[in-house]
Amino acid sequence: MLRLPRTNGFRRNPHYRGEEAASVVKKAAKMPEKDRLIEGYLDLRGTGIKFLPEGLKVRGTVNFSGGKNLDIPSIEADYIILSYTSGVSFGPGGIRTKYDLILRGAKINRLPSGLHVGGNLDLSDSEIKTLPVGLVVEKNLDLTNSKIEHLPDDLVVGGDLLLSGSNIKALPSSFRSSPNFASTAIFVVAGKLDISDTNIKSLPDKMLVKGDFYASGSKIESLPTSLVVHGSLIISDTKVTVLPDNLFVGGNLVFAGTNIQKLPRHMVVGHAIQGGLNGIRSNPSGREAVSLLQRLADRPESERTVAGNLDLVGTSITELPVGLKVNGFVDLSYTQVRSLPSRLEIAGDLDLTGTPLGYAIRRLQINNMPLTSLLGGLKVNGNILT
Numbered sequence: 001m002l003r004l005p006r007t008n009g010f011r012r013n014p015h016y017r018g019e020e021a022a023s024v025v026k027k028a029a030k031m032p033e034k035d036r037l038i039e040g041y042l043d044l045r046g047t048g049i050k051f052l053p054e055g056l057k058v059r060g061t062v063n064f065s066g067g068k069n070l071d072i073p074s075i076e077a078d079y080i081i082l083s084y085t086s087g088v089s090f091g092p093g094g095i096r097t098k099y100d101l102i103l104r105g106a107k108i109n110r111l112p113s114g115l116h117v118g119g120n121l122d123l124s125d126s127e128i129k130t131l132p133v134g135l136v137v138e139k140n141l142d143l144t145n146s147k148i149e150h151l152p153d154d155l156v157v158g159g160d161l162l163l164s165g166s167n168i169k170a171l172p173s174s175f176r177s178s179p180n181f182a183s184t185a186i187f188v189v190a191g192k193l194d195i196s197d198t199n200i201k202s203l204p205d206k207m208l209v210k211g212d213f214y215a216s217g218s219k220i221e222s223l224p225t226s227l228v229v230h231g232s233l234i235i236s237d238t239k240v241t242v243l244p245d246n247l248f249v250g251g252n253l254v255f256a257g258t259n260i261q262k263l264p265r266h267m268v269v270g271h272a273i274q275g276g277l278n279g280i281r282s283n284p285s286g287r288e289a290v291s292l293l294q295r296l297a298d299r300p301e302s303e304r305t306v307a308g309n310l311d312l313v314g315t316s317i318t319e320l321p322v323g324l325k326v327n328g329f330v331d332l333s334y335t336q337v338r339s340l341p342s343r344l345e346i347a348g349d350l351d352l353t354g355t356p357l358g359y360a361i362r363r364l365q366i367n368n369m370p371l372t373s374l375l376g377g378l379k380v381n382g383n384i385l386t
Contacts, residue, residue, distance in 0.1 A: 349382035
C-alpha cells in the first residue's frame with residue numbers, strides 16, 4: 001500500500017496532487033497487482049496521465065476531472081470523479097465504487113458491462129447514449145440532460161431515477177430497486193422519479209414511486225390505471241386530461257396547465273392540490289369550505305369529492321351533502337350539525353367536538369348503546385372525536 005511519507009513517518013489519508021499523484025500511480029504500476037493499493041485522495045487533474053495500472057485499488061477518491069485520453073483497464077475505489085473528461089476508455093476488468101461514480105459532462109461512448117456503483121452514478125450532461133448490461137446503482141442514477149435513449153431491462157437503481165431533459169422516449173414495463181427484487185410487471189422507483197421535459201409519451205401500466213414524481217413538460221398523455229406515489233405528483237403542462245380513479249398521492253398533486261376537469265371519487269391525495277379545477281382548492285376552510293359544499297351539493301353525487309381536508313370549525317354549516325367523500329380530515333367542531341348524511345366517506349379523523357351530534361354520540365356511548373342510528377351511513381378511517 002502506498003502512502004505519502006513525512007519526516008516523522010506516515011500520515012493518514014494523504015492527498016496526492018499533480019506530479020506527486022502521477023508518480024504514485026507509476027510506482028503502483030511496478031508492483032504486483034495484488035499490492036496495487038493506494039490510500040488517500042488521488043488528484044490526477046492536469047497531470048496528463050494516460051494510463052492507470054490494471055487492478056488498481058484506491059481507498060479514497062480518484063479525481064481525473066477535465067482530463068483526456070485515459071485508459072482504465074480495471075479499478076476499484078471509494079469515489080471516482082471523471083467529470084468533463086473526453087477519450088476515457090474502460091477495459092474488461094470493469095469499475096467498482098464503494099460510493100459515487102461522477103461522470104457529469106463526460107464525453108464517453110460506453111461504460112463497462114457489469115458495472116456496480118455502491119452510491120450515486122452521475123451521468124448528467126454526458127454524451128453517453130446507452131447504459132451497460134448488468135448495471136447496478138445502489139443509490140441515485142442521474143441522467144439529466146444526457147443523450148441516453150433507453151434504459152436496459154436489467155437495470156437496478158436503489159434510489160432516485162432522474163431523466164429530466166434526456167433523450168429517453170419510453171420507460172420499460174418493469175423496473176427494479178434491488179438486485180434481489182423478484183422480476184414483476186411493475187415499475188418500482190425507490191426514490192424520486194423525474195421525467196420532466198422528456199419525449200416520453202406513455203407510462204408503464206403499473207407504477208410505484210416511493211418519492212416525488214415529476215413529469216411536468218413531458219409528452220405524457222395519460223397516467224397508469226395503477227399509480228401509487230408516496231410523495232408529490234407534478235404533471236403540470238402536460239396533455240393529461242383524466243386522473244385515474246384509484247390514484248394515490250401521499251404528498252401534493254400539481255396539474256396546473258392541464259385540461260383536467262374533475263377529481264376522481266376514489267382518488268386519495270395527502271396534501272394540497274394545485275391546478276385549474278374550477279378554482280377548487282383541496283384544503284378549504286371557513287367560508288370557502290361552506291361555499292365549496294354548496295357547490296358540491298349542486299353536482300352529481302359521484303363528483304362530490306374533496307381531495308384534502310375540510311375545515312368547518314365554527315361555521316354556519318348544519319348538514320353535509322349526501323355522498324360526500326373527503327380524502328383528509330373533517331372538522332365540524334362547534335357547528336350546529338345534528339346528523340350526518342346517509343352516505344359519507346372520510347379518510348381521516350372526524351371532529352364533532354361541541355356539536356349537538358357529538359353530545360348525542362357521547363350519551364349513547366355512556367349508556368352502551370349502538371351508534372348505528374346516528375352513524376349508520378358513515379365510513380371513517382380515522383378517529384371520531386366528540
